[in-house]
Structures are given as structure tokens and as C-alpha cells.
Amino acid sequence: MTACSMTGFARGEGSDDRIRWTWEARSVNGKSLDARLRIPSGWERLDPIVRKSLQDGFKRGNFTINLDIRPIGGKGVVRINEGLLDELVARCEAFGERPRLDTLLTVRGVVEAAEEDDGDLSGDDERIAAIESTLTDTLARLAEARSDEGGRIASVLRDHLGEIETLVEEAETCADAMPEAIRNRIMAQLDELLPKDGALASERLAQEAAVLAVKADVREELDRLKAHIEGARDLLREGTGIGRRFDFLCQEFNREANTLASKSAALDLTRIGLNLKACIDRLREQVQNLE
Template sequence: MTLKSMTGFARADGTHGDTNWFWEVRSVNGRSLDLRLRLPPGLERLEPQVRARCQEQLARGNCTMSLSVKRDAGQLEIRLNETALAEAYAVAEQARKQTLLEPAKLDTLLGMRGVVEVAEPEESDEQREAFAAALLAGLSEALDQLVAARVAEGERLTEVIEAQLAAIETLVAQAKAIMAKQPELIATRLRDQIARLDEAGASLDPERLHQEGLLLAAKADIQEELDRLIAHVAAARELIASGQPAGRKLEFLAQEFNREANTTCSKAADIEISRIGLELKSVIDQLREQVQNIE
């Protein structure tokens, strides 16, 4: 199974009778499912059904759906609103008298809102329902295309995330190999420090030195952090394999990854552990950026 991206675009065209239409659907990242609809006047009644179909196929993302409808001009009736024309002419004449300018031309009057009306032919309830069904079928086609686009992008993201998880595993393995040498390194460091103090004539309590050595070893122990990092890698892979929307859970895991990497860096008693901790933080930051694109 692969993850789904929240980014995609789709368009579906169609014709019903004398009407051409097309849907455009696009989505980008979002914390939840945010639907924004742009429906032509007179088709607002479709909004509940449009939202329901989107919610069936999309779990997250800021999604914009726009519908454009164009009827055959031959089927439209153009009417002259004589009352509106008379009122427009009267206003134009009044303005002419006050300004002494030339009278308004006919094309100017006809271009005023309400003077010329475009009326669509009357439709029966059955015709309206058939048209709505055709539009909703087109929406379903557009949503299928959008989901396919998000799946394709999700496949690419899955490959990137899997590579990042593998990189985390490799870095953890390197840290564990160094950890096996930590007691010896701490003991060597203490012996060197004790030798310098002895040369300075300082009096040291062997029991206290032993306790200090144990304390340093405990502070430098990052075994729990490394074990939790491996557990988080396994959890991330389970989420990927589940086939379910996993973006939010992966974002939470990325925070946990980062917490363990920070602790590893703060407890590092060796320059190599510090280096690995910084590399872990870099890979985890890249992982966090990628999972923000996941549905």
C-alpha cells in the first residue's frame, strides 16, 4: 500500500442537451478537509450533494471545486425591458441637460444593467433533475481523477519517506556500534583526568571516583532513545502499510522522532554521537516536511 498526497488537480467536461459544462477540482495541503465550492447561479441546490461526494473520497486537504456551465446561445431568449430602458433614457436626458453633453447613444443605454435580459427556456422538474444528475456524475469523474492524482503523488512521497526511515535506521545502527565502546571511552577519559590531577598533587577518593564514573556512564547512555527511534520507524511503516489516511499520525511520529534526536544530542559524550545526532535531526526535519503533504 502507498500513502496519498493532499495535492492534486482534475478536470471533467460534459454535455447535457444544449448545455456544456466542466468541473475543475484542485486540492492542496490542509490540517483537515476544507471544501470551497463555486457553483453558478441557480445551481446552489447541488451544494449538499457535492459536499457529500467529496467527503466520501477525501479525508484531508484544502479543496476547491468550481463548476462552469454554458448554454447554447440559440436556446436563449433575449428580451428588452422597456420600463428599464425608459428609466435609463430619462436619466440620460436629465444628465445631458445638466452637462450640455451629447445625448446617450442607444448601445450605451442597451448596455445598462436590466435593460436587456437573457432568459433561459423553462424546464420541467424532470429536466432539471436529469441535468443535476449529469453534473453530479461529472463531479464523480473529476473526483476519481483527483484521487488518482493524489495516489500517484503519494507513491512518490512513499518512496522518499521510506528512504528517510531507512536512513534513520542506519544512523541508529551507527550510534549503537559507538555506544558499545562508550564504557571504555569514559574509563579512559577518567584515567587521563586522574593522572593529570595526581601530577598536580590532588588527593582523590577512589570510591567517589567510581561513583562519578557510573554517573557519567548513566548520563551518556542513549540506549532508550535509540530503541524508541527504531520503534517509531516500525510504527511509521505500519501506518504506510495500513492504506488508511495516516498524515496526522505521521506528523505526530515526526515530533517524537525529533524529541529522541534532541535527547541523543544533549546526552552525547562523544563527538561521533553528536555528529550522528545532528544527522538524525536533519533527516527527521526532512521527514517532517514530507509527511505534512500526506492525507
């Protein structure tokens, strides 16, 4: 299965002997599934059809669905703005002029081109089925566009996970992360800071240093990071509907990286921790696009 993005666009057109229609479907990131529909007046019976199609086909995203319906060429009508025409006639007579219809009809706004009233056409079940079929095709293309974009995002996520894995391996081999190195560093610091007269027993100091070394040990955080990497790769293999879970996993990634950086007392390990945080932020930015 392929991971899906929440971003996409699709367009579909159809027609019969009376009208021509066009569907446009757009989607962007969203925490849930929300739809904004623009359906022409008189065609409201399509509204629940669109909403159900979205719920059946998608899990998350903010959708904008537009339907444009126009009469077939030659089906337009011409209307006379009688109110404006009466006003012009009255003005001509007020000035003592004899109104000429051929002249008045050339005044802008008197003659109006209009579309044939198609409100009654929405009652034709066969026509509604044809429009719905175009909608189905349009949403299928939208899903395909989201899937294609999701594939590109998944490739970027795999690269980020590889970078995180490399940093974790680097941290594992860092001498400053080894328990013995941590213990020796703490003992050296205590030796510099404490009095030389033996006021504090060396055995007690060794015990305290061991406790501090355990607290500074980052192996547990590194193990968790490795587990999170495998979990993220499993999600990518699963593909669909992984956005929320992947976002939560990114929070866990970030928590372990923060702990690692806070425990570090060595420049090399601190550098690795900061690089991990930066890479995890980039990972999470991309994850926000997944359905």
C-alpha cells in the same frame, strides 16, 4: 495500499440539450477536511451533494470546488438597457435633437448580451443526476491525482528512512557511544580535575563515574529510533489515512535524536546526532503533505 497526498487537481465537463457544465476540484494541505464551494445561484441544491461526496471520499485537505454552468450556444438572449436608453433619449430632446433609435442602439451598454435564465433548470432531477455524475468522475480523478502524488512522496520518505537507519547504525558502531568508552572518558576527566592526594576514594569515584556513564549511554535512544523506523515503514505499507500518525511519529523521532545529541560528549556522536535531526526535519516536511 498507497499513501495519498493532500494536493491534487481535476476537471470534468458535461452537457445536455440546454446547458454545459464544468467542475473544477482542487485540494491542498489541511489539518482536517474543509471545503469551499462556488456554486452558481439557483443551483444551491447541489451544495449538500458536493459536501457529502467529499466526506465519503476523503479524510483530510482544504478543497475548493467550482461549478460553472453556461447555456448551450444559441440559447443566449439580448436585453435592452431601458434605463440607459430613456436617459439618452431625454438628453437628445434636451439638446433639441431628434433621437434616432438605430443610432442610440449602437451606444455601448444599451444592448446587452445575456445568458438565458437557467434557474428553473435546476429543478430537473435528471439534469441534477447528470451533473452529479460528472462531479463523481471529477472527484475520482482528484483522488487518483492525490494517490499518484502520494506514491512519489512515499518514495522520498523511504529514502529518508534509509538515511536515518544508516545514521543509527553508524551511531551504534561509534566507539564513543560504548558504555566502557564513556566510563573511561569520565574517569580520565576526573583524574585531571581532582586532587592527587587521595582525598577522594577511588572506589567512590568509580561508582560516580559508572552512574554518569549510565546517564550518557545512548543505546536506549538508538533502540527506540530503530523501532520508530520500523513503525514508519509499517505506516507506509498501510498507506491510506496515515498523515496524522506519521506526523506524531516524526515528533518521537525528533525527541530521541535530541536526547542522543544532548548526551553526546564526543564530536563524532554529536555530528551523527545533528545529521539525524536534519534528516528527520526533511522527513517531517514531506509527511505534512500526507492525508
